[in-house]
Amino acid sequence: MHPYTKHHSESVSAWGEEKLLTAIRRWLGSASPRSPFGMGDDCAVLPASRGKQLITVDPVIYGRHFDDTVSPRAVGAKLLKRNLSDLAAMGGRPTTAVLALTLDPRVSRRWLEEFYRGLAASARHFNVALVGGDLAQTDRVIAASLTLLGQPAGPRIVTRTGSRPGDWIYVTGVLGGSLRTGHHFRFTPRLAEGAWLARHTAVRAMMDVSDGLAKDLHALTPRGAIPILHPDALPRRSGASLVESLSDGEDYELVFTVGTRSDHSAFVRSWHRAFPRTRLTCIGRFMRPGTEPSGSLKLAAFRGYEHLR
Amino acid sequence: MHPYTKHHSESVSAWGEEKLLTAIRRWLGSASPRSPFGMGDDCAVLPASRGKQLITVDPVIYGRHFDDTVSPRAVGAKLLKRNLSDLAAMGGRPTTAVLALTLDPRVSRRWLEEFYRGLAASARHFNVALVGGDLAQTDRVIAASLTLLGQPAGPRIVTRTGSRPGDWIYVTGVLGGSLRTGHHFRFTPRLAEGAWLARHTAVRAMMDVSDGLAKDLHALTPRGAIPILHPDALPRRSGASLVESLSDGEDYELVFTVGTRSDHSAFVRSWHRAFPRTRLTCIGRFMRPGTEPSGSLKLAAFRGYEHLR
Secondary structure, three states: OOOEOOOHHHEHHHHOHHHHHHHHHHHHHHHOOEOOOOEOOOOEEEOOOOOOEEEEEEEEEEOOOEOOOOOHHHHHHHHHHHHHHHHHOOOEEEEEEEEEEEEOOOEEHHHHHHHHHHHHHHHHHOOOEEEEEEEEEOOOOEEEEEEEEEEEOOOOOOOOOOOOOOOEEEEEOOEOOHHHHOHHHHOOOOHHHHHHHHHOOOEEEEEEEOOOHHHHHHHHOOOOOEEEEOHHHOOEOOOOOHHHHHHOOOOOEEEEEEOOOOOHHHHHHHHHHHOOOOOEEEEEEEEOOOOOOOOOEOHHHOOOOOOOO | OOOEOOOHHHEHHHHOHHHHHHHHHHHHHHHOOEOOOOEOOOOEEEOOOOOOEEEEEEEEEEOOOEOOOOOHHHHHHHHHHHHHHHHHOOOEEEEEEEEEEEEOOOEEHHHHHHHHHHHHHHHHHOOOEEEEEEEEEOOOOEEEEEEEEEEEOOOOOOOOOOOOOOOEEEEEOOEOOHHHHOHHHHOOOOHHHHHHHHHOOOEEEEEEEOOOHHHHHHHHOOOOOEEEEOHHHOOEOOOOOHHHHHHOOOOOEEEEEEOOOOOHHHHHHHHHHHOOOOOEEEEEEEEOOOOOOOOOEOHHHOOOOOOOO
């Protein structure tokens, strides 16, 4: 759906701010508690957190993260799910979110309503309270930035650091072709899987695959090692080439490492009992340079998504 | 300073993402703790909060909240201070912030460095930890959205609700002419004043004046009452007309209400001991319609800043 309207009367600017804010509250419904705990005051008020908190921020921008082929409901849901994927990657569960929206005045109210309804439905589904936001006007821009707060789902947070040379590398699901297939807005963030993995101390480090495995994997790689992948082992989405599975991005899968001394077969059996429908693949390991077997992938030759180029 | 460069070699896109992120960490310096407590992982990790938390989000956008006449350092500082003003209005003190940045690839690295250094200096000054962020590219846009977390500075949070008919209305500082005089980026958020006011139970409701008093005051107005202001009492910035003091916006002052039974002269004396250099003005009161004295201002005739029009 195209977000702009040619008829001023159907645009967000025709309504003006006050009417629009009233409508937004209606569209959000139970996904947004009332002030002072939600919208309507200078700040939203959140309850005390018992333990550590997690915070992340990610946007969706027209022309970059979505286009006219994506329904506005799916855009709203994607905005939340992108952030949930970051939370999943640390073993977190979500609590609250705030939204900063920048809108061209010609955006149609229908588009905006569907966007908010998609966001609200997703927030209710994942138990996220949308407690606040900001609305600003800028020509030729539709950008929504969501800040998501969460907590550890269990006793442990898993970060990107902690892998050691020799560790094995696992990935959930399949990679590549996300934009072409619509996976980039249809995906389900791996919250349950991330929480499960964080409870398993065999898991040393974890992150989500959002810019493409070839690029993202650098952040997991321990000093003095390189990632050695077996090209045949990479779980590709149907129709995706090897290069696409390494570089496309927007996979929203989890990549994590498990130490050599762990009981890998017990770990994998346990995974399949917990997630019988979710593929788990050991794609390679971190090795010291010079010790890699022949036929292994040189990741430096592939590039993932560059945010500024 | 104009944010765009004509020379590709001086632009943010010439550097690429990795180099840029390294530079951003250097520019932020001690204002940004390292991961997992700061940037560099899927989420930032925050300590548990002992009490309630406050959260707010506000952007600065090129062409709307700043232009070439504002130095990039002042833009970075303004972004934080706008959010601090919202926190001040509830009697809060800041803890942490995350930043979502959307940049045209032609933005000069010099502009961006100055922006970050201004933000970092302001964060250190106000004791805010910049723990995370996101960087996205969009043509023809420079927009930065900051989500700020805080805590109550004392035992009480003050919201916008709680005023009653008869309450007196006070405002700090002077109003109007903010854009013309540069107040919109030179202001100091009223954090100390907001915390002080929240400790005084005589104060019933409070907010900051950001869209112009005429518009903002509606949010403080109790059911069954209207705000009755004395035009001569309004504290105007030098050179600002009555209309400007009511409608210009970006004042970043505090407006609050005090009940009729409170000892107003003791309250005002106490204020002046605490803040000898900050003007405090009783500008009117909330009255039931039909009981207003002649010569009082009809606020409905004035409009403040409309975010979408």
